[in-house]
Amino acid sequence: MRIRHTVAAVCGALALTAVLAAPADAAAGDFSYRFLAANGDVRSATLQDPLTETCVTLPEVADPGTSVPAFAPHNDTGDYALVFTGPNCTGESWLLRPHGRPATDLLTLRSVLLLPV
Template identity: 65%
Template sequence: MRLRHTLSTALGALALVVSLPASASAATGDFSYRYTGFDGTPQSATLHDPASPGCITLPEVADPDSSEPAFAPHNDTDEWVMVFTEPDCTGDSWTLRPHGHPATDRLTLRSVFLTGRHGNALRPLFPDSEDRPAAPCGASGGLHLPLLGVAA
């Protein structure tokens, strides 16, 4: 009887482990942004199916001493993302909804954090967040207003 109980417990634990998602995954879709190249010409870059969850410092604008920040992010992934004004997901941040419209050129960034949350997973936490265009970082006197993401 004890062996049967131990075996069923072990099988139950194995079933739980097998049903858990893998720790490393990727968002599905593209996250794109624009930036000014070293020669002053406008450039664009896209992260295809970026690793998630996690922080990505944008390589073209990673050094604040030698580049202007990127701008006009477009989250066309299936996950909520947070864009940050500084490298390593630091500084002011804004949250962008999955499959949103491109944000304004005034929204600047140097890094992006993919949350691992899909679709409307965050929506019930912030019932007051209507579909509005994103404001630039610091436009409200440095006030951080989460989930003023771009409309889907």
């Protein structure tokens, strides 16, 4: 009886490891946003074909202590984009549709997670 439970546990652990170790696919398209540069200028940045199911902290606004959040995200990928107010996909979040319109300047973010449709 114990051997059966042990084998089932090992098989479950292997299956979970295989799922978590699977490589992420790229989301076809661009995810763009605007941010304030150190000199106060508004600049734009684009993630081209970003990885899906991988949290991306936006490098220009990664440190809440030294920067204001990015704003006006535009999800022009074929996947959903979950944007977060904090780095490392923390804080409040909002879901942006695939190939949606640019969001308002009031929607701020520091990280994004692309989710397959």
